Amino acid sequence: MRGYLAWGLALASLIAAGSAQAADKLCKLEITGNDLLQYDKTELKVAADCTRVELTLKDSGQLPVQTMGHSWVLTKTPDMQAVLDAGQKAGAANNYEPVGDKRVIAATKLVGGGQSTSVTFATAGLTKGGDYTYFCSFPGHAALMKGKFSFG
Numbered sequence: 001m002r003g004y005l006a007w008g009l010a011l012a013s014l015i016a017a018g019s020a021q022a023a024d025k026l027c028k029l030e031i032t033g034n035d036l037l038q039y040d041k042t043e044l045k046v047a048a049d050c051t052r053v054e055l056t057l058k059d060s061g062q063l064p065v066q067t068m069g070h071s072w073v074l075t076k077t078p079d080m081q082a083v084l085d086a087g088q089k090a091g092a093a094n095n096y097e098p099v100g101d102k103r104v105i106a107a108t109k110l111v112g113g114g115q116s117t118s119v120t121f122a123t124a125g126l127t128k129g130g131d132y133t134y135f136c137s138f139p140g141h142a143a144l145m146k147g148k149f150s151f152g
């Protein structure tokens with residue numbers, strides 16, 4: 001029975017792969033935040049053939065999430081301030097990120113010193129050459145903790 005199940009799953013994945021329009025390509029990005037309100041990168045680039053992005057956020061600091069938490073939120077640049085404002089109202093329980101807000105393209109939870117987290121998102125909704133910004137949603141951090149995200 002177990003053998004049939006494994007065979008069935010293998011066949012199903014073969015069929016799925018064969019019917020896909022374009023090859024799925026997962027591209028990985030990494031960024032680190034620290035206790036000085038800094039990301040280690042001011043720009044992140046994703047190639048046009050990446051269909052999904054896995055962003056890993058690491059916190060190299062010592063301070064706990066309550067006092068020096070960091071997140072990674074991606075929006076169109078013109079949406080950044082409004083999403084930040086809505087996030088402050090959403091509060092710490094929601095990682096200072098507005099719940100169900102379609103302007104948020106991708107977002108991680110908050111992490112504290114020594115922790116890491118990741119988020120995976122599809123690039124299907126992104127425009128090649130579009131104007132995107134990533135930032136930290138923790139109160140007061142985005143003035144320093146932000147960068148340019150480019151796709152394509």
Ligand SMILES: [Cu+2]
Nearest residue numbers: 069070136141
């Ligand atoms: Cu931060």
